[in-house]
Amino acid sequence: MPPAVTRRRAAAALVTAALLVPLAACGNDKEKDTKDGAAGTDLTVLAAASLTDVFTTAGAAYEHAHPGTKVHFSFAGSQELAAQVRQGAPADALVTADTKTMDGLRADTGKPTVIARNRLVIAVGKGNPKKIHDLKDLTGSGVKVVLAAAEVPVGRYSEQVLDKQHLTVKPVSQEPNVRAVLSKVELGEADAGIVYRTDAATAPGKVDAITLPDAQNAVADYPAATLKASRHTAAAAAFVTWLGTPEAQQILRKAGFQQP
Incomplete structure (x- = not known):
């Protein structure tokens, strides 16, 4: 086989391999994103300002029970959080201090559940x-x-x-x-x-x-829901579900929140 043909085939093989590497990486990232509590998962939760103290405690408890998962909170008034969601802010879950605000975001969230009052x-x-x-x-x-x-x-x-x-x-x-x-x-x-x-x-x-x-x-009802734009859908759903567990509810009760 002529040397020129050999060189062209070798170059083509290298290009093909180079193209496959990022695709494989994307596949691995997607798999990592969709696993509950997958190592290296960072969750961003938009939460009502009144949850600042109790969610700081709850987040630490969740991370302890789910090694490798980090929960980052962004606290603000519920109306500000809604504006962030509509503007496409990168986040995984939302907790508001009223159902009216959450209901206005039906196109952007999963099914909400009230986690406290x-x-x-x-x-x-x-x-x-x-x-x-x-x-x-x-x-x-x-x-x-x-x-x-x-x-x-x-x-x-x-x-x-x-x-x-x-x-x-x-x-x-x-x-x-x-x-x-x-x-x-x-x-x-x-x-x-x-x-x-x-x-x-x-x-x-x-x-x-x-x-x-x-x-x-x-x-005041506090509904929680996953965001459809989340890159960590399964992990986000796991966190929202956890907010209704006895462990999370005990933390909320201790802070003075009422049972939903």
């Missing part, structure tokens, strides 16, 4: 210097109240409970998430704010929580 309280400065005891006290002219914006779940719940009591509150500011409301009260920039009871519980030395009667309260 929450209730509202009035957060006030330590020692309650303004002597606030109920929702009506928030209407006083000398009381600086901060609420979450209406498009934020906790802001919408706040409007509901105030409207139910036929009360009008003029907040000094409207915040993008519940932690921002809590921060204003902690820093003394507001006398009171309506937050979830689990958020008030994260600052026991800085704020007091005024409990609202059940008849005047609202129940």
Whole structure:
């Protein structure tokens, strides 16, 4: 066989081999992505701001039970998380503080399941210097109240409970998430704010929580779902399922969340 032909065949074989390598690698990556808890799996979970503390604990527990899997959280107001999903932000699962936001993302998520519930309280400065005891006290002219914006779940719940009591509150500011409301009260920039009871519980030395009667309260549902754009579909589904297990539920209960 002429040397030129031999060289051409050898070159063709090298090119074919080079093309097959990345394809095989892609196949291996896809297999790795779809295995529950596969070594090296990194999950990104978009979660409501009110879950910041409890999910940090839950994430550590999940990683301990699933060696090789890392869970990264991005916390924000549910409306901000929804915007990120619509804009195609790379993530694997979503947990919001209301069903309305989740329902608006049906085209982008798997079937959601409620993993916890929450209730509202009035957060006030330590020692309650303004002597606030109920929702009506928030209407006083000398009381600086901060609420979450209406498009934020906790802001919408706040409007509901105030409207139910036929009360009008003029907040000094409207915040993008519940932690921002809590921060204003902690820093003394507001006398009171309506937050979830689990958020008030994260600052026991800085704020007091005024409990609202059940008849005047609202129940916040926390649905969790996988995202259809996830590159780790099986691992994402495994994490969402785990949130309903006794281990995860115990962590949520300890933080003050109610059973779904």
